[in-house]
Amino acid sequence: MRIADLTWSASAFLSAIMIHMLRVANWKDMLLFRIGRRRIFKVAGNSMLPTLKNGDAVMISSSVPIAAGDIVLAQHPYKQSVKMIKRVAAIDDNGRYSLTGDNSDESTDSRTFGTVSIEYIHGKAVCRLRSK
Amino acid sequence: MFDKWRNVDFEIAEAHCDGPCGVYDPSQARIEAESVLQLTKKILDLKAPDAGDQKAGAAYQNTLTRYIAIKEDRAELAKHHLLVLWTDYFKPQHLEKYADLHELFWKSAKLCSACKQEVSLEHAQELMDNIKRVHEIFWETKGKDVPWFTAS
Numbered sequence: 001m002r003i004a005d006l007t008w009s010a011s012a013f014l015s016a017i018m019i020h021m022l023r024v025a026n027w028k029d030m031l032l033f034r035i036g037r038r039r040i041f042k043v044a045g046n047s048m049l050p051t052l053k054n055g056d057a058v059m060i061s062s063s064v065p066i067a068a069g070d071i072v073l074a075q076h077p078y079k080q081s082v083k084m085i086k087r088v089a090a091i092d093d094n095g096r097y098s099l100t101g102d103n104s105d106e107s108t109d110s111r112t113f114g115t116v117s118i119e120y121i122h123g124k125a126v127c128r129l130r131s132k
Numbered sequence: 133m134f135d136k137w138r139n140v141d142f143e144i145a146e147a148h149c150d151g152p153c154g155v156y157d158p159s160q161a162r163i164e165a166e167s168v169l170q171l172t173k174k175i176l177d178l179k180a181p182d183a184g185d186q187k188a189g190a191a192y193q194n195t196l197t198r199y200i201a202i203k204e205d206r207a208e209l210a211k212h213h214l215l216v217l218w219t220d221y222f223k224p225q226h227l228e229k230y231a232d233l234h235e236l237f238w239k240s241a242k243l244c245s246a247c248k249q250e251v252s253l254e255h256a257q258e259l260m261d262n263i264k265r266v267h268e269i270f271w272e273t274k275g276k277d278v279p280w281f282t283a284s
Contacts, residue, residue, distance in 0.1 A: 045147035057142055073145055085145035101147065108148065111223040 021051065022058065022071065025127040029059055037063065040129070041073060043085055047101030047109070052085065056131055062123035066097070071125040074099055077113050083122065084109075097121060156221040158267045164210035165263050166284050168247045169256040171203040176251060204248050210259065211244035217266065222273075230269050236262060 025033075032038045043056045051071070052058065060073045068088050074097075076082035086099035086109055096115035101107025110116070178196055181188035218237040227233050243259040246252065264280050271278040 040142045041145035042142040043147050044144045047147040052147065054147070058145065060145075076146070082146050083143070085147050106148075111225065 022125055022128045024130045025059055029127050032061075033059060037061065038126070039123070041083070041085065045106070047103050047107035048085055048087070049103040049106075051087075051102045052128065053131075057129040058085065058125040059127050059129070060123040061126045064124050064126065066118070066121055066124055067091075072097075072099070073122040073125065074116060075120040075122065077116055077120060085125065156217055156270070158213075158217060158263060158270050161210050161213035161217070162260070162263050162267065163283060164206045164213060165244075165256070165259045166282055167206040168203055168210060168244075169253075169260055170284055171199050171206065172247070172251055172253055172256045175199045175203070176253065207244045207247045210247075210263075211241050214240050214244070214263070214266070217270065221270070226269075226273055229273075233269065236265060236269075240266065 029038060033040060038059045038061050040057050040059055043052045043054060043058060046054055048071070058071070058073075066072060066088060068090050070088050072086060072088055074084050074086055076084055084099070086101055086107075089098045089100040089110070091097055092115060096117055097120075098110040098115050100109045100111070104111075175196065178192070178199070181192050183189075214237060218233075218241075222233060230236075240259060240262040243255055243262060246255045247259060260282075267278070267280050
């Protein structure tokens with residue numbers, strides 16, 4: 001294997017990790033939270049393990065575009081009072097979002113309730129608060 | 133920097149499944165269906181007493197009624213446990229692999245009803261056979277080798 005291949009492999013590996021992890025909030029995030037541009041939600045449940053654990057706090061932004069692979073805050077299509085945190089697995093040709101939990105064994109998601117339209121997505125999780 | 137935020141009551145983002153415990157096992161349906169099979173046998177084996185023996189007649193009626201009532205309850209429970217597996221555990225990707233899954237559960241649920249309406253060893257055994265197939269599929273999806281067994 002050439003050095004260039006090794007470098008590319010390491011880069012791809014790190015990119016894959018970065019996509020799945022959420023960075024820790026910094027002072028700019030807190031400023032945006034202060035002026036109401038971001039909301040903080042607390043994760044309840046295990047469906048996003050290992051990325052997010054029960055009790056983690058995440059910041060949601062409603063003003064960034066959503067792409068496949070993003071973690072989003074979404075409205076449950078059948079339970080009006082429930083907001084869920086899930087990952088966008090795919091966006092189909094009709095613009096509908098397939099949501100999934102990183103821990104599929106403990107997740108109720110698009111496998112059960114189907115895909116959702118953009119109106120059901122409140123925003124993207126952009127960072128998390130530093131956990132203890 | 134964020135210590136002061138830790139005790140704030142933030143809004144909740146649910147990361148649950150609808151069955152929060154996530155515990156499923158076809159054994160629940162199997163135990164109830166086994167009871168249905170055994171009670172069907174008991175009803176068929178029960179000998180009616182002589183017409184003139186009032187005391188034996190009452191005991192016979194009492195025993196038969198109990199067998200029927202328990203068979204009715206257990207068949208309903210078997211149906212309930214099957215429906216929970218069907219609607220809560222199994223997901224679309226399982227259907228892709230096991231194309232007969234819907235028909236298996238649909239027929240099994242109907243067999244539970246048939247076992248209530250009839251005293252049919254054939255249908256009670258067919259229900260057990262179907263639950264054995266559910267057991268095989270279920271544990272395959274879990275990636276575990278769990279051998280089929282019965283309590284009776």
